[in-house]
Amino acid sequence: MTQLHTPKASRNQETGRLSFIPSVSPRGLAHRRRGGSGRTQDAAVETYGAGTGTFTSVPDSHAARPTSHLKKAAVLCAASALTLAGALPAAAADKDKNDKPPASMSQVGGAQLGKPGTQVNLQGGAPVLPKDLTAKSWLVADAESGEVLASHNAHWQLPPASTLKMLFADTVLPKFPKTTTHKVVPSDLAGMGAGSSLVGVKEGFTYSVHDLWLGVFLRSGNDAVHVLSAMNQGVAQTVKDMQAHADELQAGDTHVVSPDGYDMPGQHSSAYDLTLFARSGLHKKDFREYAATPTAEFPMKQKKGKTTKHFGIQNTNRLLTGSLGLPAYKGIAGVKNGNTTNAGSTFTGVAERGNRVLLVTVMNPKAKESQAVYKETARLFDWGFQADGKVSPVGHLVGPRSETPAGAASPSSGDAGPAKSAAHAAVSGGSSGVGIALAIVGGVLVVLAGAVFVVRKKWPLRITKG
DSSP states (O other): OBOOOOOSOOOOOOOOOOOOOSOOOOOOOOBOOOSSSSSOOBSSTTTOBSOOOOOSSOOOTTSOOOHHHHHHHHHHHHHHHHHHTTOOOOOOTTOOOOOSOOSSOOOTTOGGGGSSSEEEEEOTTOOOOOSOOOOSEEEEEETTTOEEEEEESTTOOBOOGGGGHHHHHHHHGGGSOTTOEEEOOGGGGTTOOTTOOOOOOOTTOEEEHHHHHHHHHHHOOHHHHHHHHHHTTOHHHHHHHHHHHHHHTTOTTOBOSOTTOOOOTTOBBOHHHHHHHHHHHTTSHHHHHHHHOOEEEEEEEEETTEEEEEEEEEOSOHHHHOBTTBOOOTTEEEEEEEEETTTEEEEEEEEEETTEEEEEEEEOOOOOSTTHHHHHHHHHHHHHHHTTTSEEOSEEOOOOGGGSOTTOOOOOBTTBOSEEOSSSOEEOOOOOOEEEEEEEETTEEEEEEEEEEETTEEOOOOOOOO
16 A cells, blocks of 8 residues: 655665674764854754764774873864854855745656655555654665665755765765875865864865865865865866766756755755765775764874874764764664755665665754654664565666666666656666675674665676775
């Protein structure tokens, strides 16, 4: 049956799978806000934790953090708060005043995904969807088969906030070895929006690419994004590269204006596209490791180009690290959160239980409860694991254009069929996709790429490079 209720308001690849164990993420540190007050542009305004790493391996999250590091983090937090207190709020550009989704949206991945409202095809014994969902848009998908189990306004084009950094990372991360170093010059940090989330990159300091990606993934640092963009021939070139990669992934709802997800006129994505970005990024070993890293260290003082001191940073993904009143979600292993004035809170996560790996994206919950984006994500994860084998898919996640055979037909899923993007030329829904599996590396949960799955049938193992 089809559940009709609508919530209120709405390649560097490894293979294999290890069984998942309860979260090894540390308890959340006391959190704060970055940027200006009130209308803050931030990648996780409500989720920042104290602290801010040059290290060569993913940290063991069981290890107790040295007291000295916590003190340093506290001192830095106080200093940063004073420095950013006067930051101007971000401009409310492109603010969405219409809470109703378009009557007609893209049908990439299946016709049912282009319909407004909640889409789910329940079979006998299937659990009903949670009724306390308030997000404008959300999607639950099987990361391996690509089946979309349920969705709500999947192709509604909305501001993505810092979840767009998943596309940034998927595009730029393969271009520079993590050991590459770069000395920051003033022009590298030019053009950042007021109230941007920052990891603490300093002019004149030399950072490894590894350091910068930790700043992007853990602290959602727009400063780290801008430095990496400068290394990639500038922001304008990076935006072009990201848009080209989005087009390759058949993410037709996405228009990139700023590489860090900062609110900009005309910039938008969708729950469907953000899920595509996460799935593509999780094929890459480094992407998986950064997204699953709960804590690290970041350069604080340098002398003659050598780092002499560090301060601690904690991942702002609260389903990974936990927070006050919010436990870490069992099985979580990434991916990215965000928050801006226009976007509200956004989040894409990946989690595994048993033999199933799910991706969930939630955009702009209207609930006033604290940590609403994480709580609604957790409810959808719970539902998705309970609904295993008890729902017919409402669509599927398409594969990249280059991996979609010409003239290939889309897998049948309810009324899903060949799709056409509202903003792009006709595309054929790709059926290929590398499965995502989770493993534990250095005491931290890490996503591993598995095999190619189509409608939960395993095809011969394929190794890709990236």
